[in-house]
Amino acid sequence: MKNNHLFKSTVKYVPLGEKRESAPEVPEGLLRRCNACKSAVFVDEVKKGFYICPRCNNYFRVPAYSRLRRIADEGSFEEWDTDIAFSNPLHYRGYGEKIRELKEKTGLDEAVVTGKIRIDGEETVVGVMDGRFLMASMGEIVGEKIARAFERATREKLPVILFACSGGARMQEGIVSLMQMAKTSAAVKRHDEAGLLYISVLTDPTTGGVTASFAMLGDIILAEPGALIGFAGPRVIEQTIRQKLPKGFQRSEFLLEHGFVDAIVPREQLRDRLAELIRLHRYKKEAGKNQKSAGQNPVGEGMINEGRTAPKTGASAPMSAWEHVERARDKMRPVGHDYIESLFPGFVEFHGDRHFRDDPAVIGGVALFEGTPVTVIAQEKGRGTKGNIACNFGMVSPDGYRKAMRLVRQAEKFDRPVIFFVDTPGAFCGMEAEERGQGEAIARSLCDLFGVGVPLLSIVIGEGGSGGALAFAVADEVWMLEHSVYSVLSPEGFASILWKDGSRAREAAALMKLTARDLYGMEIVERVIPEPDGLGEVFSRETMDGVAGELKAGIAGFLERYRERDSESLLEHRYQRFRKF
């Protein structure tokens, strides 16, 4: 504020008149200060909306029933287990009173609300934690309600969605609260073994014993933007290591990068995303399908040959092996995400290996392919220099293989076929990759893929480099695009090892038998997909319609061929397919 005397001030002669009944003042509760940007916001508007600061987009905590109103179809909420008796195992003084007070103040019976709702028509069990109730810490009743919700969901064969928000275990209940971590995890396990879907939604803050139990056990883990998610709280960590934590540490984005969260979903989109995910997982295993019906489909050459389709002989002039290599590496060539976009509209991406990192060289997720849910996992080179660098040129890290295998196991749980796209110069050769066990990660993939009881199809779309490619190509059928290549090593590497001269790559390529046609002849692949071959026609995302059409028909045929196979015959077939080499 400033007062100045550049101009003479107003000569005030307004009569004071009678005093106004109500002097200007901001009524209580009209405005509240946003804890992030410090600006005043209208409480009404925030509550009517999604509890988001209109200025800085900061997320406020949402009371449980408000959350339910925004997620559930109107009138669909049926609340469960509101009458669990309170006990005070440590006889902690004042605890009972505190609980009584909170019940009155919040209208909640405990820190979690559970029950059944419909989301866009899809029935699901739901649990929502409410931070107003002792920071939604988990004591006996919270653990009990969550365990019961999972048990009932298991009985009624329903998915579970849990909105986590918690400070952790409830100290007032001591060891009893610690036991809730195991109790809830056990209930999740049974639900999981019944093949049912559990989506965990992490909201601010999710910490301590809740993070270290059911919150991190979702088949799919979503997080709200900017939420604090961790085991130890940031203050505890700072005190322990005597260092200041970097900005963004333990926030949703940090967890996504570190592979613990499938996706960050803005609050406004949560409802739609949840409905979509339930829909994608609604398809139950059909009766009888997974029963081991030995002998139903004789395994052997006949079946393998069924998928074998001789390559069409193109009219174009024959190409040298090296020209194939150049084409397979061409910058214009469609990459993993181009195939996903053109073949799998509505693809929902899942991130992370749940161990260390989300590898951007691998894209994985779920989509409906002509009505059938499939898991799609693609090696991704990225487009343009920036994209290439972001995706590490398609060189997959251990985290990428672990992410792929996580999604494969998920596909098996939900009985979805898996379609791999292979396009890598080879697994990433870097220090970090070795530190995290590149060899182990590839080996584990090769081994475990032989135990996955759902159909696997692998399509080499560009470079199929070495073990890095093979870890995505242990499948029931492997197809190649006409000018893609698949080899034990790059021609440069081959020349350098055998002849100590990497520049003789062209010569090496001719020897290596790495073209689709050669590999078809050697029964390494079942099918060769023709590429546009017109004079001067560049194969790019603009000209990929023909290839996409061929693949679409091919994938439909593959799914049809393998639909009825039981898992035992699938595994035997896969075993024999590789056993013969």
Place this chain on the structure above:
Amino acid sequence: MIQKLLIANRGEIAVRIIRACRELGIETVAVYSEADAGSLHSELADQAVCIGPGPSTESYLNMERIMSAAMITGADAIHPGYGFLSENARFARLCERCHMIFVGPPSRVISGLGNKQAARNTMAAAGVPVIPGTDHPVTQVQEGLELAEEIGYPVIVKAVLGGGGKGMRVAYGKSEFENAFLTAQKEAQAAFGDGNMYIEHFVEHPRHIEFQILADAAGNVIHLGERDCSVQRKHQKMIEESPSPGVSPALREKMGEMAVRAAKAAEYVSAGTIEYLLEEDGRFYFMEMNTRIQVEHPVTEWVTGIDLIKEQLKIASGERLTIRQEDVHLNGHAIECRINAENPLKNFRPSPGYISTLHLPGGQGIRVDTGIYSGYQIPPYYDSMLAKLIVHAEDRAQAIAKMLSAMGEVIIGGVDTNVDYQFEILSNEDYQSGKVNVDFLKDHEIGGVKIEE
């Protein structure tokens, strides 16, 4: 009466409001953005509060900060000026909830009139003429043909989901209708995936005529005659005058009566404006009601002798109108030209910058409302209007002559302005003879510049 007024605006209108307060003896509080430090309005007010950085979302549109400034300074009323928060029902509502006088209509009136369809319905129900049109979407050409007949040609067919001129066709007669309807529908289908159409009477080359209204809380409503704002570029008014050369006393009476009726139907309080489209044959249609003081209010002030800002403040303080309709007479002729920092030769590109030299006209019958001064830096964040030059003379011809003389005196050094362009409009024969409609700048080449659609 209001004791201390906060002006939630900047530039010339803030200065205008502060001056009215100084005359009335009401203390003033200016708010200003960091980009407006040292601006005239912040200097002229008794107190000034900085409310944030330059971009208006951070300052002049930030209601919480403005309300805080009002609370801190002990203001008991807020005048929103025009633009910014002036027609924001949420802000008016905030003032109501904080027992802060909002100089303008109640929030429910603002929101009611802000909804175009609801406002149209209110007016139609009150018997105020609105552009005839279908009240439901039409998909069949035969039904459309019958409705077009009822509405009266020319008609315009519009896509319900339309925008950007797509799915819009005019038919001047029955023979053209089928083709127009089907073409528009086809376009709409292609562009929006929807073939629902509206049919409306096509108002061709209308004048933009607006009536100034004053209404008090006791329900007294008067009108202060019209303003003709037909000279506009892409809905931006450039020259306004009162009275209109296209409105006869009889028509004025009729349109004025309807304007009063419209304001009553909306339960209006404060100064407001009824916008009409006026066809050449004298038919007129309600377009919308503006719930704020307008840029061009000085022309009305000059022909009626009424200070509109003072009236607004009195009404906001709960006083009754002391002027009766029969006291209102339009004397002489007033014209206002908006002087903007923009380059008409470069598609009216805004030209913010430093004003190195400044000479503004004065003298008998000449008024300049502005916030600029020599050495003023025009910030890039706000609209480009620098000043309003208003003249008053006995009749239109003399007013134009006065405006030409005054305009010819204007020197604003350092930035590009539209002064020469305005001078050319005033010199145009069709303008001088009063043959003006909203397409004037599209139909005339002014100083080598023709406005495209």
